[in-house]
Amino acid sequence: MSQTILEAENLCKFWGGLKALNELNIQFKDKQLHSIVGPNGAGKSTLLNTLCGAYPATSGVILYHGKPITHLKGYEFCREGIGRSFQKTNIFHNATCLENCCIAAQQRIGGNFNLFRKRSKNRQITEIARKALQQVGLTARADTRATEVSYGEQRQLEIAMVLATSPKVLLLDEPMAGMGHEESQTIISLLKELKQQYCIVLVEHDMDAVFELSDLMTVMVDGQHLITDTVDNIRNNPLVQDAYLGNDDEVF
Amino acid sequence: MSILSNKSEKIFIYLFFAIGLFIPLFLEGNTFFINKFSTIIILAIFVMSLDYLVGRTGLITLGHAMFYGLGGYIFTILAPEYEAVNFWVYTFYVMLISGFIALIVGLIVLRTSGIYMIMITLALAQMSFYFFADSIEYGGQDGLFVYIKPETSIFGLNFLDLENETHFYYLCLLSLFNCFVFFKIIMNSSFGRVIDALKENPDRATALGYNIFHFRLIAYVLASSLAAYAGYLFALQFGFVNPSMMSWDVSATALVMALLGGLGTIYGAIIGSFVYEGLHYFIEHLTEYWMFFMGALIIALVLTLKNGMAGFLNTLSGGKRS
Numbered sequence: 181m182s183q184t185i186l187e188a189e190n191l192c193k194f195w196g197g198l199k200a201l202n203e204l205n206i207q208f209k210d211k212q213l214h215s216i217v218g219p220n221g222a223g224k225s226t227l228l229n230t231l232c233g234a235y236p237a238t239s240g241v242i243l244y245h246g247k248p249i250t251h252l253k254g255y256e257f258c259r260e261g262i263g264r265s266f267q268k269t270n271i272f273h274n275a276t277c278l279e280n281c282c283i284a285a286q287q288r289i290g291g292n293f294n295l296f297r298k299r300s301k302n303r304q305i306t307e308i309a310r311k312a313l314q315q316v317g318l319t320a321r322a323d324t325r326a327t328e329v330s331y332g333e334q335r336q337l338e339i340a341m342v343l344a345t346s347p348k349v350l351l352l353d354e355p356m357a358g359m360g361h362e363e364s365q366t367i368i369s370l371l372k373e374l375k376q377q378y379c380i381v382l383v384e385h386d387m388d389a390v391f392e393l394s395d396l397m398t399v400m401v402d403g404q405h406l407i408t409d410t411v412d413n414i415r416n417n418p419l420v421q422d423a424y425l426g427n428d429d430e431v432f
Numbered sequence: 433m434s435i436l437s438n439k440s441e442k443i444f445i446y447l448f449f450a451i452g453l454f455i456p457l458f459l460e461g462n463t464f465f466i467n468k469f470s471t472i473i474i475l476a477i478f479v480m481s482l483d484y485l486v487g488r489t490g491l492i493t494l495g496h497a498m499f500y501g502l503g504g505y506i507f508t509i510l511a512p513e514y515e516a517v518n519f520w521v522y523t524f525y526v527m528l529i530s531g532f533i534a535l536i537v538g539l540i541v542l543r544t545s546g547i548y549m550i551m552i553t554l555a556l557a558q559m560s561f562y563f564f565a566d567s568i569e570y571g572g573q574d575g576l577f578v579y580i581k582p583e584t585s586i587f588g589l590n591f592l593d594l595e596n597e598t599h600f601y602y603l604c605l606l607s608l609f610n611c612f613v614f615f616k617i618i619m620n621s622s623f624g625r626v627i628d629a630l631k632e633n634p635d636r637a638t639a640l641g642y643n644i645f646h647f648r649l650i651a652y653v654l655a656s657s658l659a660a661y662a663g664y665l666f667a668l669q670f671g672f673v674n675p676s677m678m679s680w681d682v683s684a685t686a687l688v689m690a691l692l693g694g695l696g697t698i699y700g701a702i703i704g705s706f707v708y709e710g711l712h713y714f715i716e717h718l719t720e721y722w723m724f725f726m727g728a729l730i731i732a733l734v735l736t737l738k739n740g741m742a743g744f745l746n747t748l749s750g751g752k753r754s
Contacts, residue, residue, distance in 0.1 A: 234639065286622060296621055
């Protein structure tokens with residue numbers, strides 16, 4: 181069994197009186213794709229945002245390699261190796277695809293405060309960025325401005341940028357949102373490859389993709405952890421069917 | 433030169449500095465125009481620093497004139513009254529002290545952004561305006577005078593005599609050139625990459641692990657100390673400083689010039705200040721109500737030209753938007 185990388189213990193996130201995350205316990209293991217599903221408002225995105233440090237947790241602990249990181253600042257999570265992609269495409273539109281990845285890679289490599297060295301002189305950064313683009317299959321688009329590539333490619337770029345930060349954990353927030361069938365297939369095969377190297381936490385509404393990709397699934401309802409199990413067990417679990425698909429009483 | 437990003441910029445910079453170098457030969461001691469050009473060049477340095485801050489870093493400030501004024505005041509207060517000091521040494525002092533002040537001010541104002549930052553920078557600039565306007569020690573509304581201009585010897589060599597208008601003009605031109613090259617270099621550097629990123633999408637830059645506050649602070653300190661340098665040159669040219677240098681309309685005018693030139697283009701700051709001051713000069717001679725016509729003209733220019741005069745030149749030379 182592979183080891184646990186990222187872990188949440190009794191994690192809570194309250195927005196005023198709203199309990200977006202309520203006493204959540206969850207563990208993510210290395211080289212596994214762990215997807216999180218649940219109805220709208222179940223707190224999936226809040227969970228990702230809390231795990232990546234964008235929202236400070238109200239209470240509870242986040243453990244990374246067994247070490248608590250809850251107190252870290254938002255930008256420090258990425259430095260630890262927790263990369264995150266966004267539900268709404270969140271890239272630097274005016275820069276080229278390669279430059280987008282360079283921005284991501286530079287954080288790790290350094291030289292951020294170097295005022296005088298030309299940015300293109302740092303080969304190491306460019307190499308990492310190119311590799312990230314190649315991983316998602318965007319090499320041909322390296323010198324195209326990000327705003328000019330297709331929506332699907334922007335979603336791929338989004339993932340490439342996370343890869344360029346040399347993460348250990350990928351938190352992916354609906355990477356297939358708004359994509360056509362073919363584009364989704366590209367992402368699915370990409371994720372299949374990536375999960376052999378990284379610990380991936382996937383929030384996704386496309387259930388076919390989720391069933392196809394996941395090693396483990398967690399179902400969340402109302403900010404609470406309902407069940408974590410393998411895909412087959414989840415499928416046949418009456419509790420899940422009840423919570424997620426609605427029980428038969430509602431169908432007329 | 434690879435630091436120039438497009439054709440129009442290249443043409444403009446070569447032309448501008450070539451003309452700038454030779455124009456005193458044609459003016460032959462017409463000190464009025466030489467002085468006028470020096471003034472505009474000093475202004476262009478100030479506008480350029482503001483342009484970097486607003487256009488490249490995305491920090492909108494309405495208190496940049498505070499550093500312009502401080503630059504002049506720091507020099508006048510520091511330098512002994514009846515003794516010629518060394519220009520380069522005092523350049524270092526002025527920029528160091530104003531940079532330190534910018535660091536403190538930046539720690540406060542950069543906690544805010546957008547409209548709040550505009551307000552807090554404006555408030556701080558007005559505070560320093562009234563501080564100097566009400567201080568008896570620093571001359572109140574009348575300000576302070578520079579009785580003796582600094583000498584410019586470096587390693588015992590003395591090329592420039594600041595009492596001489598043409599020499600002073602060349603010093604200003606050289607300063608402008610250095611500022612331009614400096615800003616272009618930092619824009620192309622690794623640091624510039626982060627600045628570009630956090631201007632376009634600060635949230636994503638944070639998600640990628642950048643502490644954007646540090647980068648903004650550095651940009652703020654750099655731009656502010658160059659603004660102070662411009663104020664220092666102003667004090668040397670006119671031989672006095674007074675609180676009106678810090679008044680908020682100096683910041684606002686500079687912002688208009690930056691907009692007119694093309695925000696974030698850096699060389700647009702030079703165009704902006706020359707066009708603005710040129711228009712000012714001509715319209716002022718035509719009519720008493722120059723401000724009215726000036727305002728109308730600027731509104732028309734800003735509305736019709738996308739990305740200012742620099743953007744206009746860029747379309748003229750057939751370049752795509754950069």
